[in-house]
Amino acid sequence: MLYSVFMLALRSVQRNMLRSFLTILGIVIGVSAVITMVTLGNGATQAIEMQITSLGTNLLLVSPGQRQPGGGGGGGGGVPQFTEADADAIQSQIGGVAAVAPQGRASVTVVANGRNWATSVTGSSNEWFETGNWKLSRGRIFDADEQRAGAAVCIIGETVRREIYGGTAGQTGLGEQLRVKQFSCDVIGILASKGQGGMGDQDDTVVVPLHTLQRRVTGTRKVSTLAVSMAQGSDSTPLKASLRQLLRERRKLAEGDDDNFNIFDTQQLVETLSSTMGVLTTLLGAVAAVSLLVGGIGIMNIMLVSVTERTREIGLRLAVGALENEVLLQFLIEAVVLSALGGLVGIAIATGASYGLSGLMGVPYTFDASINLLALVFSAFIGVVFGYFPARRAARMDPIEALRHE
Amino acid sequence: MSEPLIQLRGVTKRYGAGAAELMALKGIDLDIHAGEFIAIMGPSGSGKSTAMNILGCLDTPSAGQYLFKGAHVESLSRDQRARLRRRFLGFVFQGFNLLARTSAQENVELPLLYRGDSASARREAATRALKSVGLGGWEHHTPAELSGGQQQRVAIARAIVTEPAVVLADEPTGNLDTQRSHEIMGLLLALNRDHGITVLMVTHEPDMAAYARRMVHFVDGLIAKDVANPHPVTAAPADVAPAETV
Numbered sequence: 001m002l003y004s005v006f007m008l009a010l011r012s013v014q015r016n017m018l019r020s021f022l023t024i025l026g027i028v029i030g031v032s033a034v035i036t037m038v039t040l041g042n043g044a045t046q047a048i049e050m051q052i053t054s055l056g057t058n059l060l061l062v063s064p065g066q067r068q069p070g071g072g073g074g075g076g077g078g079v080p081q082f083t084e085a086d087a088d089a090i091q092s093q094i095g096g097v098a099a100v101a102p103q104g105r106a107s108v109t110v111v112a113n114g115r116n117w118a119t120s121v122t123g124s125s126n127e128w129f130e131t132g133n134w135k136l137s138r139g140r141i142f143d144a145d146e147q148r149a150g151a152a153v154c155i156i157g158e159t160v161r162r163e164i165y166g167g168t169a170g171q172t173g174l175g176e177q178l179r180v181k182q183f184s185c186d187v188i189g190i191l192a193s194k195g196q197g198g199m200g201d202q203d204d205t206v207v208v209p210l211h212t213l214q215r216r217v218t219g220t221r222k223v224s225t226l227a228v229s230m231a232q233g234s235d236s237t238p239l240k241a242s243l244r245q246l247l248r249e250r251r252k253l254a255e256g257d258d259d260n261f262n263i264f265d266t267q268q269l270v271e272t273l274s275s276t277m278g279v280l281t282t283l284l285g286a287v288a289a290v291s292l293l294v295g296g297i298g299i300m301n302i303m304l305v306s307v308t309e310r311t312r313e314i315g316l317r318l319a320v321g322a323l324e325n326e327v328l329l330q331f332l333i334e335a336v337v338l339s340a341l342g343g344l345v346g347i348a349i350a351t352g353a354s355y356g357l358s359g360l361m362g363v364p365y366t367f368d369a370s371i372n373l374l375a376l377v378f379s380a381f382i383g384v385v386f387g388y389f390p391a392r393r394a395a396r397m398d399p400i401e402a403l404r405h406e
Numbered sequence: 407m408s409e410p411l412i413q414l415r416g417v418t419k420r421y422g423a424g425a426a427e428l429m430a431l432k433g434i435d436l437d438i439h440a441g442e443f444i445a446i447m448g449p450s451g452s453g454k455s456t457a458m459n460i461l462g463c464l465d466t467p468s469a470g471q472y473l474f475k476g477a478h479v480e481s482l483s484r485d486q487r488a489r490l491r492r493r494f495l496g497f498v499f500q501g502f503n504l505l506a507r508t509s510a511q512e513n514v515e516l517p518l519l520y521r522g523d524s525a526s527a528r529r530e531a532a533t534r535a536l537k538s539v540g541l542g543g544w545e546h547h548t549p550a551e552l553s554g555g556q557q558q559r560v561a562i563a564r565a566i567v568t569e570p571a572v573v574l575a576d577e578p579t580g581n582l583d584t585q586r587s588h589e590i591m592g593l594l595l596a597l598n599r600d601h602g603i604t605v606l607m608v609t610h611e612p613d614m615a616a617y618a619r620r621m622v623h624f625v626d627g628l629i630a631k632d633v634a635n636p637h638p639v640t641a642a643p644a645d646v647a648p649a650e651t652v
Contacts, residue, residue, distance in 0.1 A: 008519070
């Protein structure tokens with residue numbers, strides 16, 4: 001019986017193709033909006049997490065200056081800068097530290113091969129590759145002599161390589177000469193690409209030994225940032241506390257003085273941003289869910305019209321012996337079939353839309369089965385809720401009145 | 407004489423209340439035996455439609471008794487009456503009442519669907535019923551593709567597909583021209599004669615009533631006349647000449 005009623009409902013949907021389509025349009029839009037929003041939201045969260053992780057995991061960035069919202073470097077005017085000695089002190093005196101990379105940075109225009117390119121030059125030690133999660137696609141890192149002497153050697157990011165030397169990824173540039181500001185350096189390595197993202201193009205850089213930067217570019221012995229990577233599994237809270245204590249001592253701050261440096265914890269940032277994105281995604285999903293509700297009301301509307309329009313048919317069904325529940329079930333199933341169909345079409349559209357949009361927005365696309373399933377179940381549920389009232393109205397009709405209906 | 411198939415005892419039907427109260431039936435007694443062919447006649451407002459609705463278990467009497475095969479059915483619930491209808495009764499309406507955009511086959515299968523028959527049993531029974539009304543080969547036509555006479559034949563096939571005890575026809579020829587009317591009457595006559603189905607037919611047309619063997623006249627909520635037809639028509643003249651009346 002249930003099967004027959006189900007087939008009846010399907011036939012009825014099929015007989016009114018255009019109207020069925022218009023009926024489910026609301027549900028289609030609602031479902032696809034919810035799924036697209038949630039999928040894109042999740043993708044954006046993932047993208048942000050990936051980018052922060054690519055900065056380096058378990059990374060503390062220490063920079064001089066007063067506390068600034070959002071963290072980040074940049075030395076304030078009268079605030080003392082860090083030196084290489086600070087890096088050595090952290091490395092030797094604080095437990096749980098895996099690597100400390102003192103780094104300086106300057107904006108430069110690099111010239112070679114008849115082209116020039118505005119980029120930044122980073123000076124640091126070999127620890128920089130560890131704290132920053134950098135790999136080389138070709139070539140080698142600095143050797144001890146080059147670091148001590150501040151030799152004219154450099155390792156270039158993928159963007160710089162592409163802009164200056166062209167050609168396929170990683171295949172050119174190595175062994176060439178690159179003019180950075182007033183000096184020329186040998187390109188001894190190419191960084192493996194980290195890709196483009198919301199944090200800026202990390203591949204747009206040239207890396208030189210710290211001494212090279214200090215002597216040939218900035219002309220000071222200062223270090224702008226200390227990148228401290230923590231050993232796997234070490235707890236960042238006590239480590240940050242002892243790091244702060246050490247730096248306060250080294251910078252001779254009296255008790256009660258404010259810190260004149262910032263410690264920026266990437267892990268913390270990941271957590272904060274992720275939870276913010278989670279809230280935003282939920283909010284977007286909720287707004288989209290309102291359109292699902294509107295879609296449900298649309299179904300109720302059309303089902304009511306359909307019941308009125310089919311009064312004679314209902315009368316006939318009752319006359320030939322349909323029970324009240326059978327008529328109720330028929331119309332209810334019709335509503336559920338319609339809304340579930342809307343859900344399916346919505347899922348199909350959402351899959352296409354979120355795939356396309358995530359490509360446009362540069363966030364990864366992941367198919368989230370649970371949100372799709374939830375949307376489908378919810379749309380069927382909407383069919384039950386909004387289909388019940390019209391179906392009950394059909395089932396309670398007086399067959400004589402219904403048959404007489406014009 | 408055997409026990410009547412249908413017995414009405416003092417059946418009344420009241421609509422509305424107070425000043426607007428209307429007595430559609432003022433206490434009627436009626437016995438109908440299995441195998442009868444009865445024409446129910448009377449002016450509009452005489453109560454014949456109300457009586458048909460009660461006989462067809464679509465409505466319940468306000469007072470009085472209705473015995474169907476000796477069982478009281480006057481106080482059955484909606485669903486109980488629906489079960490009784492699907493088992494024993496077949497309906498033919500003036501306006502055919504076929505489902506639009508639905509094949510003749512599916513229209514005829516409809517009552518079987520609610521009886522819970524299997525798909526193959528439904529198909530077989532519907533094909534047989536359509537053949538018996540002379541529409542073999544028209545199974546897949548929708549009502550829009552059929553003439554009025556053919557549509558009413560489909561409706562008759564739908565009424566008899568459950569092999570009912572009684573077929574109730576409410577002005578079955580009201581929407582048809584004379585020739586088609588006689589064809590339909592010929593069919594009802596055959597059902598009654600060859601299959602022993604009791605036929606109750608409401609009609610305005612004396613020509614159609616002439617097929618019945620008994621005529622019940624309603625006037626003002628009462629049965630005014632209940633007479634046997636001494637010379638019922640026994641064959642449809644449509645076979646002889648179109649548009650010719652008896």
